[in-house]
Amino acid sequence: MFERFTQDARDVVTGCVEHSERAGADSITEEHVLLAMLDQEGTRAAFAFAALGITHRRASVEKALADARRRGGLSKADSDALAGLGIDLAEVVSKIEETHGQGAMQVGRKSKRWWSGHRSFTPEAKSVLEKSLRIALGRGDREIGGEHVLLALTARPGVVADVLAEHGATYETVERAMFGGGAAKAG
Template structure:
């Protein structure tokens, strides 16, 4: 599949690996791909970010992603669903952080000791792999021969999850991105699967 990626899409993937390394994450996630997309300039995705005002609100996007990491990767929708059955995620996070320190529920949290890596190469989470596969389906559905950064961005919004939620909170849904990047309606929007 990687041979179908444009140079720009390959840059997003390598940029995502770089973000994972800078954040000392064990794996590459959708969040890292979003950050790599935000770094790019002169592409359809960067045009969409600028048009929707997201480039100017990058700090807000990064804070929203950090809040989700603090909640152990739960989206606001997940937290609301748990609240519906009487589980207060905010209270649980506060109690855990009182005992174990701020950020203790982050998926990449450690007990204060430096991490030791056996391998320097970081793998992609199943969700991130799914996003890359979804970007292929989006490209094929649009009749495009190659996968570009715009397809990766659309794939990040095509299903539930923290990144899709953060983007939607900032005005970037599948539909708004599709209209901004390509004009008009999508020829075949993928089903919202996770």
């Protein structure tokens, strides 16, 4: 699949590895993919971020991602579902951190890196790349560009899609910013 990536999509992959390394993470997550995309300039995805005002709100995006990590990776939908059951997630996190220290709920997946020397992609991050292929094919594109990766990030439920949506970047708004109206959503 990597041979079908355009240069900007390859740059995203390289960038997400660098973000993972800087964070000291064992693996590459969807969050690292998003942060690498935010680093880009002169691409369709960068244009969409600028058009939607996200470029100037990067600190807000990063804070929202950090807050989600603090909650153990639970999405807004997860938090809302727990609230519907009478469980205040913020209170639960506070109590856990009182007992076990700041960031006690942060998810830390162990990867195969110990034997390979490389950080692996989490299943969710791999799924984003696979989804970007389906989106490219659905649009009739022969290559996978950063724009397809960004659309895939917005199309998969989870923390990254929630954070993007909170900042005005849904599948539909991103697609409209990059391609104009009338394009069909790929499965």
